[in-house]
Amino acid sequence: MRTTTVLVVLAACGGDRAPSNVATVASVTPSASASSVCGDTAPMDSYQPAAAWSGRVANISDPPTLPTSALRSGSSYTVYGALRALHGIEANVELEHDIEIVGFIVDTNLARAPKCVLHHTGVASPAGCVSEIPTFTIADARLAADTAPRIRVMGWASNFPNVYEAYLKDRAHDATARLDEMWAREIPVPLPAVGAKVKITGHYGALFALSSAGLTADPRNGIMTAKHSETLEPSTTLASFPQLTKR
Numbered sequence: 001m002r003t004t005t006v007l008v009v010l011a012a013c014g015g016d017r018a019p020s021n022v023a024t025v026a027s028v029t030p031s032a033s034a035s036s037v038c039g040d041t042a043p044m045d046s047y048q049p050a051a052a053w054s055g056r057v058a059n060i061s062d063p064p065t066l067p068t069s070a071l072r073s074g075s076s077y078t079v080y081g082a083l084r085a086l087h088g089i090e091a092n093v094e095l096e097h098d099i100e101i102v103g104f105i106v107d108t109n110l111a112r113a114p115k116c117v118l119h120h121t122g123v124a125s126p127a128g129c130v131s132e133i134p135t136f137t138i139a140d141a142r143l144a145a146d147t148a149p150r151i152r153v154m155g156w157a158s159n160f161p162n163v164y165e166a167y168l169k170d171r172a173h174d175a176t177a178r179l180d181e182m183w184a185r186e187i188p189v190p191l192p193a194v195g196a197k198v199k200i201t202g203h204y205g206a207l208f209a210l211s212s213a214g215l216t217a218d219p220r221n222g223i224m225t226a227k228h229s230e231t232l233e234p235s236t237t238l239a240s241f242p243q244l245t246k247r
Contacts, residue, residue: 069140069149076100079140080149082204086222095204101224102199102232103138106150108192108239110134110163115243117160125161133211134163136192138200138224152218153200154208155225156192158182166191170238183210188229191239202227 071081082101085094109132116129134157139150157163157180166178166187178187192198208216208223216223 073102076102076199077204079103079138079151082151082224083149083221086204086206098202098227099204100199100201101138101151101204102197103140103151104142104144105136105192105194105196105198105235106139106142106144108136108194110191110239111242113160113163113241113243115246118164118241118244119161121161121165123161131160133158133208133216134160138198142195142197149221151204151221151224153192153224153226153229154216155183155202155210155227156180156185156229157187158185158210162187163191164241167239167241185227188231190231190234192229193235193237193239195235195237196231197233199230199232200224200226200228201230 067080069080070078071084072078077085077099079101082099085091085099088094113131113134114129116126117131119125133154135152135154136156137150137152139148141148144150157166159182162178162180162182166189169176169178170190175189178189179185180187188198190196203225204222205225206217206219206222208218208225210225
């Protein structure tokens with residue numbers, strides 16, 4: 001009877017090395033394969049590849065198109081870029097200091113101001129006459145869709161009498177500085193008008209806190225509290241108060 005060492009069998013089956021005092025085991029032939037000794041009787045060439053799936057094809061929608069809007073216009077933020085910064089994970093760092101935003105004016109509330117607030121400074125408005133804070137809105141295109149990113153700009157004038165004084169200067173082609181003494185701001189020259197391209201410098205965040213009437217908040221789009229406004233491309237028409245000509 002031919003014998004082989006335990007070491008061969010154990011090594012083939014993944015076992016430990018045989019003790020040195022056990023030399024041979026009878027009845028295990030040298031020709032026996034490791035697979036038969038370990039109990040694996042399937043020959044290596046028995047694999048048959050499965051047929052390709054012939055059932056219903058999965059209905060997978062196309063991946064969404066990612067926005068390609070610019071985040072910057074030179075060293076300034078675009079409106080889209082400012083919104084991204086507002087909702088980014090490093091918003092506290094990016095918006096900790098004043099920033100610049102470049103955009104086109106797409107709306108102002110000048111035409112919606114009640115006529116009773118359009119008078120010279122130093123004159124009291126009639127009792128019960130209230131209005132919004134002078135505001136304009138910027139977007140990244142002159143003809144931006146209503147659904148396009150927009151940011152309200154406030155803080156450039158504290159009330160409409162100041163804006164009215166600036167309006168009279170615009171009509172007289174007087175480009176001298178117009179100071180809002182309450183907020184120590186220079187009112188833009190010319191007044192904000194739809195279609196103008198402007199660069200706004202100031203604080204951008206979810207809150208506007210200059211108004212004595214309380215906080216104004218816009219967590220979604222944010223509010224730019226302007227400290228300085230520069231007209232890069234003027235509008236084709238001057239800002240106006242159409243309510244002054246209505247009877």
